[in-house]
Amino acid sequence: MLETRNLDKSFGAVHVTRDVSLKLERGERRVILGPNGAGKTTLFNLLVGELTPDSGAVLLAGEDVTALPVAKRARRGLSRSYQKNTLFDGLTVEENLGLAAAVHTGSATRLWGDSLATPEVREIVEEVAEQVRLMPYLHAKVSEVSYGVRRQLEVGVALATRPLVLLMDEPTSGVGPEMAKGFHELLNDLPRDLTLLIIEHDMDLAFDVADTITVLNYGEVVFDGLPDAARGSKLLKEIYLGSWEDA
Amino acid sequence: MFQHTALRYTALILLAAGAFAQAVTAGYFGLEVLTEILLLAMLVLALDMVAGFGGMVSLCHGALMGLGAYAYAILTTKAGIAPPVAMAGAIAITGVAAWVIGAIGARSHGIYFIMATLAFGQMAYSYVFEAPLFGGDDGMGGIPRLDLTLIGLDLNDSRSFALFCLLLLAASYGAAVLILRSGLGRSLIGVMHNEQRMRALGLTVWRIKADVFGLSGMIAGLAGALAAQHVMYISPGPLAWTVSGEALVVVILGGLGTLVGPMIGAAAFVVLKHEVSNVTSYWHLVVGVLLIAVVMSRANGLFGWIEARWGARLERRLSDLTRKSDAEEVPTDA
Ligand SMILES: Nc1ncnc2c1ncn2[C@@H]1O[C@H](COP(=O)(O)OP(=O)(O)OP(=O)(O)O)[C@@H](O)[C@H]1O
Numbered sequence A: 001m002l003e004t005r006n007l008d009k010s011f012g013a014v015h016v017t018r019d020v021s022l023k024l025e026r027g028e029r030r031v032i033l034g035p036n037g038a039g040k041t042t043l044f045n046l047l048v049g050e051l052t053p054d055s056g057a058v059l060l061a062g063e064d065v066t067a068l069p070v071a072k073r074a075r076r077g078l079s080r081s082y083q084k085n086t087l088f089d090g091l092t093v094e095e096n097l098g099l100a101a102a103v104h105t106g107s108a109t110r111l112w113g114d115s116l117a118t119p120e121v122r123e124i125v126e127e128v129a130e131q132v133r134l135m136p137y138l139h140a141k142v143s144e145v146s147y148g149v150r151r152q153l154e155v156g157v158a159l160a161t162r163p164l165v166l167l168m169d170e171p172t173s174g175v176g177p178e179m180a181k182g183f184h185e186l187l188n189d190l191p192r193d194l195t196l197l198i199i200e201h202d203m204d205l206a207f208d209v210a211d212t213i214t215v216l217n218y219g220e221v222v223f224d225g226l227p228d229a230a231r232g233s234k235l236l237k238e239i240y241l242g243s244w245e246d247a
Numbered sequence B: 001m002f003q004h005t006a007l008r009y010t011a012l013i014l015l016a017a018g019a020f021a022q023a024v025t026a027g028y029f030g031l032e033v034l035t036e037i038l039l040l041a042m043l044v045l046a047l048d049m050v051a052g053f054g055g056m057v058s059l060c061h062g063a064l065m066g067l068g069a070y071a072y073a074i075l076t077t078k079a080g081i082a083p084p085v086a087m088a089g090a091i092a093i094t095g096v097a098a099w100v101i102g103a104i105g106a107r108s109h110g111i112y113f114i115m116a117t118l119a120f121g122q123m124a125y126s127y128v129f130e131a132p133l134f135g136g137d138d139g140m141g142g143i144p145r146l147d148l149t150l151i152g153l154d155l156n157d158s159r160s161f162a163l164f165c166l167l168l169l170a171a172s173y174g175a176a177v178l179i180l181r182s183g184l185g186r187s188l189i190g191v192m193h194n195e196q197r198m199r200a201l202g203l204t205v206w207r208i209k210a211d212v213f214g215l216s217g218m219i220a221g222l223a224g225a226l227a228a229q230h231v232m233y234i235s236p237g238p239l240a241w242t243v244s245g246e247a248l249v250v251v252i253l254g255g256l257g258t259l260v261g262p263m264i265g266a267a268a269f270v271v272l273k274h275e276v277s278n279v280t281s282y283w284h285l286v287v288g289v290l291l292i293a294v295v296m297s298r299a300n301g302l303f304g305w306i307e308a309r310w311g312a313r314l315e316r317r318l319s320d321l322t323r324k325s326d327a328e329e330v331p332t333d334a
């Protein structure tokens, strides 16, 4: 479904992505682990096209999309959420979801009629609001809801484009352990045919949702395999030290 | 999304009623002032569409209006095209020019976008100034007004012409509201809030910007075609960037992103200009002081200030009223 071949990216002298090759099957749920600065977010930026790789290729559903701009890749079914909330702050939760759904249904560019009032958009908004537990907040402005709710919306907006592949950059970053747990239940309830690539900091939580695990360190893939194998890996112990002991 | 509040409806009704009363009762000078207000209101309406809802602060809207005026003048006087067709042509030409400017400028933001639009405006200004086709420095005269005698309106009469402009301003306002409430307008507002996210969702951002800029240009073009008919003469002056700057000042004084505010601003600006310039020739100084006061007050212009102060209160009053009438209905039901 989503594949990278020998991706490389440097910022000046800093080599942030080193020869990264990944392959996600349809419906696979993969978690990316790695310490701060390992290049996880950079990899996402390369995948969606917000950054251009120095070399290597990105394939979506078997087609090379490396040369495609962000919007075109998105329209082919690649969607992402951000580590730092990237929402429409002055608008309501419903409008946030609606804007995304309207792009997907094609009503975002039409000159006649409200894009958010179409039955298709309303249906998506309602469904996504259920999926990410936002029903009670639909009419609240983003600026009026709590940080945790905004994190849910961050994922909701990405989901509302009805993607084939959803990339989530630390969806639980900054929320308490209780809420993070709830978040992972929510992720587990998503449709099984949706391919998920999730950056996660917390090991325990990662094992909650992962079919497969990839570990990045200094921009390099140092582990790629099943969660059980990851649990036993010595290398990971070294990278993760403290948090590993509790796992 | 652009929303009509009770306060906005009230302001619109007052504006329309005031303009209509003035159109019916005023003498020649009053009608001239009114027409000037209506045409400036149309221009600032067009500007607020892009600046207030798309963050595209344009310094070429005056030039776009001028382009509409020249297009109408040339189509009627040089090409001999009938005025109604020439008007449609002027609107279309200005729309296309604006679309191209919007498409090219779409990738730049803030000060760079302002500079890009300024450059386009200045290019148009100097071209018109030099080109013999446009009459150069001397401008062009003998521009005919639309012939609406079929429906009993003689536009050579200033009263009828003012009414005609009022009608077209109302239509432009309606069009602007419809555009801002459409999928396109929604997306533009989304882009203003968070361009990166809209792009990540799959939106071709530059197209949205260009399309709305083009539509805004059509309204500016209409204003220009009317301005050419109003004075029946056109010179390069209105294309100068200072006209665009003035329009921007009016939008900010009135209330950016409120549509209603800039139109009130246009009325206040023109009236003030005539009143103050009667007393002193330093009227720009007065406008400058006002602008500083508005900017320093951190209110969103005159109308934004009114909305912040009285908008919520008026809304509450109205909902109280409707609740009361609902309550009164209960016993009759029982
Ligand atoms: N645009 C950029 N310009 C220069 N350096 C950058 C840029 N983006 C990221 N970097 C650097 O690349 C490295 C990897 O950053 P990245 O954000 O991908 O890490 P990460 O794994 O997501 O970390 P975290 O867990 O803190 O989110 C860091 O050293 C960062 O400073």
Ligand SMILES: [Mg+2]
Pocket: A040, A041, A042, A083
């Ligand atoms: Mg990161």
